[in-house]
Amino acid sequence: MIELNDDQKAIRDGVAAVCKRFDDEYWAECEREARFPREFHRAMAADGWLGVTMPEEFGGAGLGVTEAALVMHTVAGSGGAMAAASSIHINMFGPHPIVVHGSAEQKERWLPRLVSGEDQVCFGVTEPNAGLDTTNITTFATKVDGGYRISGRKIWTSTAQVANKILILTRTTARKDVRRASDGMTIFYTDLDRSRFEVKSIAKHGRAAVDSNMVFIDDVFVPETDRIGEEGKGFSYLLDSLNPERVLIAVEAIAIGQDALGRAARYARERSVFGRPIGQNQGIQHPLAERWIALEAAWLMAMKAAALYDSGKPCGAEANGAKFLGARAGYDACLQAVMTHGGMGYAKEYQVERLLREVLVTRLAPISEQLILSYIAERVLDQPKSY
Known part of the structure; x- marks a missing residue:
């Protein structure tokens, strides 16, 4: 497109x-x-x-x-x-x-x-000892009369301070007892009742306005009516949203980079040093121009991935590639915007330092750059699995 x-x-x-x-x-x-x-x-x-x-x-x-x-x-x-x-x-x-x-x-x-908007939901997937290895989660839902009792820990659960609902991935069969590591997981959508769930905010580098949390779940009863789909099929259900999320993270990072680039370009036109606008110097112009090229290329990859998904075609490589390119391009543009502003880029007044802190998370989540490269190597270039 x-x-x-x-x-x-x-x-x-x-x-x-x-x-x-x-x-x-x-x-x-x-x-x-x-x-x-x-x-x-x-x-x-x-x-x-x-x-x-x-x-x-x-x-x-x-x-x-x-x-x-x-x-x-x-x-x-x-x-x-x-x-x-x-x-x-x-x-x-x-x-x-x-x-x-x-x-x-x-x-x-x-x-x-x-x-x-009456309900706000947070997503409890990642765990302290599992990280990106989602099949290694240990939060467990034990079947009881009328539902399940869930115990475990979740980390990096965004908006849990303000959400009243939680979409939570659990194990209902231990990993050692399933044929495939991805089997035996179940998704629930239930009330985030603070009398039953303990939510602790994590102090972090950026995006202070939207909280990230540890969620402690100790023997919480969840009715069977809050289970989504079949028991044990939760991981396959989760896969339905992975590629869309990668596309969205990509375009968010690209947009932040474009915002920062626009601010840097304006500053370069307006800021004069030694009697001339700093944007007249190729040392300022060329890095900004490179950032524009990278952002535009990442946007094309993201739109290709979105179009493939919407047409029902495989898009794993494109979605992962878009997330990699978008996050890198967005981060590089924000960093260059700070550098273009010089000392003022370090000040909060011009906003670019905030944009740099916030865009960094797109390089880290929801999947690392290293796992994306491993995915492309294995699935596109037919290399042996490395992990």
């Missing part, structure tokens, strides 16, 4: 109109106060953007990953960076197991409240 069609342009413009109501000072204040951008979240919900990928019968728009990517690209490039993106990111892909594998009753009960 090179050019947007009229409907896609309308999505971009509609989201941009909401984002324009939240300026740099708003996002800087959320950052200083480590305060969730609730006003922004409500505004996006009010205009229907939280339901872009949700089925129309439940209040959503029923659109694809391409349209979700346009929403998230616009949001992340608005100045809000990952604080803005992360406040609504999970709505774009997280509920997919419910959409695809939930019962009719579950969809009716859960999806409209997610679309309207």
Whole structure:
């Protein structure tokens, strides 16, 4: 996809109109106060953007990953960076197991409240001792009368301080007792009741406005009606959302890089040293031009991956490649923006230092650059598995 069609342009413009109501000072204040951008979240919900990928019968728009990517690209490039993106990111892909594998009753009960913003959900997958090896999780759901009792630990669970629902991946059969490591895992969608779940915030490098947490789960009862799909099939359900998430992370990183690049270009035109604008110097021009090229190339890869996904074609290599290229291009652009500003790039006034801190997470999550390279080597270049 090179050019947007009229409907896609309308999505971009509609989201941009909401984002324009939240300026740099708003996002800087959320950052200083480590305060969730609730006003922004409500505004996006009010205009229907939280339901872009949700089925129309439940209040959503029923659109694809391409349209979700346009929403998230616009949001992340608005100045809000990952604080803005992360406040609504999970709505774009997280509920997919419910959409695809939930019962009719579950969809009716859960999806409209997610679309309207009445419910906020966090995603409990990663664990302290499992990391990227998701099949090695140990959070366990034991079957009891009427449901399950769950115990375990989750880490890096975003928005758990403000969410009232949690989508949680557990084991229902120990890894040693299954034929394949990916078997025996089950997904639940349930109330995040603070009297039953302990949620502790993690102090971190950036994106202070959107919390990341440790979640402690000790013998929490979850009714069987909160289980999504079949017991033991949870990992395969999780796979439905992996490629869309990689595409969305890619476009968010690209957008933040483009925002930073625009700020750097303006500063280079306006800042004069030794009687001339610094942007007149090729030492300033060329690195910025290279960052533009890298961002545009990453955008094309991300849109290719989205188009493949929406047409039902395999897109694992493209989605992973987009995440790698997008995160690298976004980070490099933000770093160059700070360097272009010189000393002022280190000051909070010009915002680029915040953009650099926030974009870094896209290189780390939800999958490392090393695992992406291993995936491409194995699946595309037919090399032996290295891990």
